[in-house]
Structures are given as structure tokens and as C-alpha cells.
Amino acid sequence: MGSPRHIVALVPAAGQGVRLGEQLPKAFVPVGGTPMLTLAVDGLIASGVVDHIVIMAPDALIDAAVAMLPAGPVPVSVVAGGVERTDSVRAGLAAAPLATHVLVHDAARALTPPSLIARVVAELVAGHPAVVPGLPVTDTVKAVDADSVVTGTPDRAGLRAIQTPQGFDARLLRDAYAQNLPATDDAGLVEMLGAPVRVIPGDPLAFKITTQLDLRLARTLLADNPTRAVVRP
Ligand code: C5P
Numbered sequence: 001m002g003s004p005r006h007i008v009a010l011v012p013a014a015g016q017g018v019r020l021g022e023q024l025p026k027a028f029v030p031v032g033g034t035p036m037l038t039l040a041v042d043g044l045i046a047s048g049v050v051d052h053i054v055i056m057a058p059d060a061l062i063d064a065a066v067a068m069l070p071a072g073p074v075p076v077s078v079v080a081g082g083v084e085r086t087d088s089v090r091a092g093l094a095a096a097p098l099a100t101h102v103l104v105h106d107a108a109r110a111l112t113p114p115s116l117i118a119r120v121v122a123e124l125v126a127g128h129p130a131v132v133p134g135l136p137v138t139d140t141v142k143a144v145d146a147d148s149v150v151t152g153t154p155d156r157a158g159l160r161a162i163q164t165p166q167g168f169d170a171r172l173l174r175d176a177y178a179q180n181l182p183a184t185d186d187a188g189l190v191e192m193l194g195a196p197v198r199v200i201p202g203d204p205l206a207f208k209i210t211t212q213l214d215l216r217l218a219r220t221l222l223a224d225n226p227t228r229a230v231v232r233p
Helices: 036-047 059-067 085-094 114-125 170-178 186-192 212-224
Strands: 007-012 052-057 076-080 101-104 130-136 150-152 160-162 166-169 198-201
Touching: 007 036, 007 085, 007 114, 036 052, 036 114, 052 059, 052 085, 059 076, 076 085, 085 101, 085 170, 101 114, 101 170, 114 130, 114 166, 114 198, 130 186, 166 170, 166 186, 170 186
Parallel strands: 007 052, 007 101, 052 076, 130 198
Antiparallel strands: 101 166, 130 160, 130 166
């Protein structure tokens, strides 16, 4: 018999958010009066499928992050993140020794529906070792060289824009991080090990808040549907 299932969500929230250009690190910027990080954690808790949440925050904002968290049914820990996103995820993994399955979920995807989180976990516990949500791309994508000359046009039908939460068998993700290779997402590290990564349908609401335009969209969406925003004292 295997060990009991223990699903840990790691929430990278240690980025500075340079492209957003706000005063605060991105995860701490409010959307509809609530910081992105709080919205993301609320979504994970509302999914009902997560046993423990570990937030990776900027060193100077660990106390601020702790103060923002809900006292609820799911334990939440806050640890210091790192210089790169992979450093932050590595720190989160170290704080989750009991995990059998790990979700990595960007704080910047603050409006991710709980139903998407539950779908990722359902596929994971059904036995898929790596599960990521993705959406068909609507733009044509070109490959270019260093001089911005097009080198190819991949068939759009075979492309997906990948979101979070990305779900993994915990041992597989630890093995992937042990390789110390660069990658822009966690699934990319797992792919380098040759493990199959399953893509399930994503959700447009799981978009990453990166630019001011994204922030305006998120604020408008929350204004239209304020039940997603939990205002805390
Ligand atoms: O910068 P980007 O939008 O790709 O960051 C995605 C997520 O990773 C954000 O929630 C950000 O706070 C987090 N991050 C992190 N540590 C870093 C860089 C980014 O936790 N060093």
C-alpha cells in the first residue's frame, strides 16, 4: 500500500513584477481590493482538493504575506522565495517533504477558477504524473532568429498556451529540480526527464496578470463578479 495522498500547492509569489510597473511586488498588488496572492490562495482553498499551501514570498514581505492569509481549513506556510522563479519553487519543494503530489500555481493567475484546480488534481490522482492546463493559441506564432528574421511557422493547431496550476507526482518534480537545468515552466523540467506531460483544457480566467492591460482586465472582471473577491480587515 502506498503512502496516503497529500496534495501540496506551491505558490510562487516572490517576483518583483517589473513588467507590471507597480510600487509593490506583483503578488501584493490589489485586484478589487484584495491582493493577488490572497485571491490565488482563496481559489486553491475553494477547490477543496489541496491539503497544504506553501507560499514563496519576497524575503522582506514574509510577515506581510502571513498577515494576509485566511485562518481556514487548509494550513498555509510562507517561506522565502529566490532570485529566479525556479529558485522559489525549489524553496517551496523543500518546505513540503510530505507531499505525494505537488501543484505549482502562480500567484499572478489570481482569478483561476477552483474548478480548473480540481480538474488538474483529478487527472493527477488518476495516475498521470504531470498535468498542465493549456489553451489553443489564437495568434499565429513565428519562430525567429537573433535578427528577427522568421525561421518557421509552426502549425497553430498543434500549439497550446500553458497555464497553472501545473500538477506533478512529487517525486518526479523533485527529480526534475535535482537536474538544475533552466526552464520557463515546471513542466519543461519534467519534459527534459522524458516523462509524459498531459495537457488538459485550460480556462481563460487563469490568465497571468503580467502587464497593466492584464491588471485592468482582472479588476474589471472582479468588479463584474465581486463574489470572487474576499475583503479582509
Ligand atoms: O514574472 P512572472 O509573471 O513570470 O512570474 C510568475 C510567478 O512566479 C509570479 O507569481 C511571481 O511572483 C513568481 N516568481 C517567484 N520568484 C521569482 C520570480 C517570479 O516566485 N524569482
